[in-house]
Amino acid sequence: xxxxxxxxxxxxxxxxxxxxxxxxxxxxxxxxxxxxxxxxxxxxxxxxxxxxxxxxxxxxxxxxxxxxxxxxxxxxxxxxxxxxxxxxxxxxxxxxxxxxxxxxxxxxxxxxxxxxxxxxxxxxxxxxxxxxxxxxxxxxxxxxxxxxxxxxxxxxxxxxxxxxxxxxxxxxxxxxxxxxxxxxxxxxxxxxxxxxxxxxxxxxxxxxxxxxxxxxxxxxxxxxxxxxxxxxxxxxxxxxxxxxxxxxxxxxxxxxxxxxxxxxxxxxx
Numbered sequence: 001x002x003x004x005x006x007x008x009x010x011x012x013x014x015x016x017x018x019x020x021x022x023x024x025x026x027x028x029x030x031x032x033x034x035x036x037x038x039x040x041x042x043x044x045x046x047x048x049x050x051x052x053x054x055x056x057x058x059x060x061x062x063x064x065x066x067x068x069x070x071x072x073x074x075x076x077x078x079x080x081x082x083x084x085x086x087x088x089x090x091x092x093x094x095x096x097x098x099x100x101x102x103x104x105x106x107x108x109x110x111x112x113x114x115x116x117x118x119x120x121x122x123x124x125x126x127x128x129x130x131x132x133x134x135x136x137x138x139x140x141x142x143x144x145x146x147x148x149x150x151x152x153x154x155x156x157x158x159x160x161x162x163x164x165x166x167x168x169x170x171x172x173x174x175x176x177x178x179x180x181x182x183x184x185x186x187x188x189x190x191x192x193x194x195x196x197x198x199x200x201x202x203x204x205x206x207x208x209x210x211x212x213x214x215x216x217x218x219x220x221x222x223x224x225x226x227x228x229x230x231x232x233x234x235x236x237x238x239x240x241x242x243x244x245x246x247x248x249x250x251x252x253x254x255x256x257x258x259x260x261x262x263x264x265x266x267x268x269x
Contacts, residue, residue, distance in 0.1 A: 025049045029072060036080030037087075044095050047122045048072070051099060054118050059111045063259065064173055074168050075102050081168075082131065093128040101130055102168075105161040132160060136192070143192045155181060159189050173259070186254065193250055201244055202252035203233050207263045216266050 026049050033041035033048075049072075056067040079098035086094065100119055107115050120127075140159045141151035149155075162185060165172045174182045193200045207215055210229060217228035227235070230253065236242050237251040244251060255267075 023069060025052075025069065025072065028069065029076065032073065032076045033079070036076060037083050038079075038091055038095075040091050044091060048075075048095065048099070051118055051122055055115060058114055058118070060108065062108060062111075064106060064175055075099060077168050078102050078164075090126075092123055093126040096123040096126050097128040097131060101164070105158070105165070132157075133163070136160060136163060136196075139196055140188060140192050143188055143195055147188065147191070149184070149188075155185070158185050159192070162186060162189055175259075183256070186252075190250075190252070198249040199245070199247050200250040200252070201248050202250075202254055204254045204256055205229055205233070206257050207255045208257045208260060212263055212266055215263060 026045050029048050030041045030045035033044055038044060052067040052072065056065075059065065075098055078101075079095050082094055082098055083089075083091075096119055100116075103115065104112065137156055137160050140156050144151040144156065158181075162172070162174065174186060176182050190200050190202060205215075213226075213228065215228050215230055217231040218226055220226055233253050237244050237253075240246045
């Protein structure tokens with residue numbers, strides 16, 4: 001089980017205690033919805049926060065589930081994008097579509113019926129069709145065939161969903177058991193981007209093959225900075241050095257390995 005480190009009482013006694021206040025998500029959500037152009041922001045904000053509260057309580061506990069403010073902001077950006085693409089659409093089914101399409105890819109199979117019923121209870125009488133980039137999906141199917149693979153419907157859908165998530169998040173996880181096509185999914189999306197004329201370059205790193213200092217970089221005893229693998233890659237991507245160019249639309253760093261607190265905590269920081 002992935003947990004944060006627990007410090008001993010003797011260490012805690014050396015620090016001053018402080019109180020933390022849980023943010024009120026409803027007004028935060030309401031203001032963000034208004035900034036995205038929603039007119040019924042107050043009612044929609046209550047439904048939004050209620051859905052995430054119930055999901056946290058009723059769905060199973062998974063390492064990759066996130067029902068906090070960071071996840072809320074990502075879905076709200078997606079809802080704003082849908083609002084601008086279809087300004088005349090009713091706002092209730094529009095938000096329902098954003099909540100369903102953005103969250104369903106990360107929800108495990110056993111939890112999907114529960115999540116769908118929660119959505120139906122909060123947005124009764126609405127069932128908007130999923131909005132899928134048909135041109136991208138068609139191109140993904142052609143790329144899959146070109147790789148000698150079968151363009152199975154669920155596989156192509158996962159590639160499309162990965163593309164949609166990368167539009168609103170700087171970082172995401174592709175997780176699943178061995179042999180579930182995790183690597184093939186992101187490689188297929190990379191080839192698809194290249195085929196449609198979007199230059200792409202990536203670097204694959206095994207995060208557990210090196211120490212944490214070697215991965216992220218460290219400060220020496222003489223107060224000199226030593227680059228790690230990731231900091232060196234990011235500098236090359238930013239300054240368009242080595243194989244990276246300014247014309248590249250996508251620059252990916254792939255961390256291919258088990259999720260471990262040793263490196264994932266430092267990645268959060």
